[in-house]
Amino acid sequence: MLCGPAAADFSAVIAAVKPSVVGVGSYQRLRSPAITFNGTGVVVGDGLSVITNAHVALEFPNTELKEELGVVIAGEGTAFSFRPATLVGIDKEHDLAHLRLGAGPPLPALKLGDSATLREGRDLAITGFPLGMVLGLHHVTHRAMLSAITPVIIPSASSRQLDARAVAALQRAPFNIFQLDGTAYPGNSGSPVYDPADGTVYGIINMVFVKGLKESAISSPSGISYAIPARYVHELLQRKAP
Template sequence: MRRYWLLFAQAVTVALALFMVVTAVRPDWVRALRVPAQGATVADSVQVRQAPLLAPTAGSYRDAAGRAIPSVVNILTSKSMGKNHPLLRDPFFRRFFGDRIPQQDQSSLGSGVIVSPDGYILTNNHVVEAADEIEVVLADGRKAPAVLVGTDPETDLAVIRIKLANLPAIVLGRAEQARVGDVVLAIGNPFGVGQTVTMGIISALGRTNLRINQFENFIQTDAAINFGNSGGALIDTNGNLLGINTAIYSQTGGSVGIGFAIPVSTAKTVMEAIIRQGRVVRGWIGIESQDITPELAQSFGLPVEEGALIAGVVEGGPAHRAGLLPGDILLTVAGKRITNTADMLNAVAELPPGKQARMTLMRRNRAHAVNIEVGVRPPPPRVR
């Protein structure tokens, strides 16, 4: 009997020693053998495998998005409608209700981009146009009222400003180096669902004649842009700002893969002018023009197939004083070749008002050079 007891004691000792070794070397084996505690479900005892921490893959744009997201803000605007209600101008209506019409606030939603630690934010003019109050919501949850610094309706850009500390300003990219096929990300707040990042490519550059703005030079992208994205950021794969998302082409109101952004080069020029002098001052010579097409040139026997055909001259304006006439074809402005009306508008707008500018034109199959004293482009009529 004693012999059996010794064998049992030795077996138990060996088993305990093996258990301690296994516990130290392979603890996962021991955990797999544990019985669920009383009251625990089977699911509670299931062991899952956690993937190790990995560096971003080559196909991920998390770093670019992470750098730009803090700089993109939501913009809330409100406009008091009661005082301007058309019924208040009706004498019959006022006879019965007087001034007891309740004030109505109309809120709209858009996006903006912090471009300076001093609190300057770029957005679209149509986002803040005619707003009585503007509130900015940052990606970190902070809120602040904003003041309107200035607008430029002809490019649909606006600058607002907030006063907060530690503002994350975005890095401005180089839109002139962008190429068709480059990957881009659009950041904004579509339909008010919250800050959203979408991906696409640059589909085209230098889009004009879309009749969206007076001055157009759009970046076209298929990155999804929807209502609420206006004023948001179009960034490159380094997180740098390439453009301000402005408009989409859609028959349904939703994204169909054709969106347009104002290049950051244009936005920067407009922003600096607004901050410096409250508005953008552009050159103006007082003409109406239309593009010359091969069909038009053939029909009217024009000697050239490109340029800006002067259709009208503003009486008393700079072009009128310089002797320009309807039917003249503008070929160059300050040495810049003019191929169409968009070229003419941009070239004239860049001229400093009050200075002389040399231009060449075609009249009756003969080239002429004229000097025109550039005027100040009048502001567009305000939409009420």
């Protein structure tokens, strides 16, 4: 257990990180509740860019119901607010999405680091919303160690263990993901994985997409958490909006 100056420093980093971590969801005026939550996002760049998982962003919006995509910002106590955003970039291969906030001031942004510099054994942290808005929109932070850097998918021992999604992934260029020993839940999808010393982001938590590929051959899925390296976030941010 941490104590003394190190614990105090980490507390300060968490306090600095929290304003940059938002919920990702939708708003529909006639719905109850009007605001829904689907995952976590992190503010980067100029304070108007939000990175999350593609599967989180693509669930919204339903234009027929006049549903609006956006971010949910935690306030004091149980308060929260909604801010509209536009989906300007998508990377389905790495399950990443780039949202741009509309009218309003920039939010505090976190710095993206060079994920290629990470080595196994590195101490990291995760901040997000593992329970969504079930008990209120409250940031939750977990420590994590980079326990392995592994391929996103491995060949199955039997063709019976393959599904269409896994076959398609095997046909694409392979890439490595971060395997963490920290705890993350579905609501954490899109959460930043960062250096607990200074808040620099090195990855984005991904639970649904990676587990569907990585653990498809396991009868009892593990509690391992996974993250997409930040190098793919850099690449997505460099793409021109359609």
